[in-house]
Amino acid sequence: MVAAGDAVVVRCNLTGTHREAGVRNEIAHIRWYTLRDGKIVQQWATRDDYGMMRQLGKTPKPPVNSH
DSSP, X not given: OEEETTEEEEEEEEEEEOTTTOOEEEEEEEEEEEEETTXXXXXXXXXXXXXXXXXXXXXXXXXXXXX
8 A cells, every 4th residue: 555645556455256156366456546635535446357367267278389
C-alpha cells in the first residue's frame, strides 16, 4: 500500500476456491483510490483475469518449441 496526497494505491493477492471448477487459485489485484475529506470519492481497479483462467486450466497451452 502506498499513499501520497489524495491517492492510495493497493496491490494485493486474493485467494479462494472457484465454485464451479473447485480449483483453488490466487489472483493479483491493484486498486487506486482517490480520497477527499477522509472518504473514497473515486476508485479504479484491475485484476489478473488471465492468470486466474490459467490456474483454472481454461487457457490454450502455449506452443511447444521444437528446436
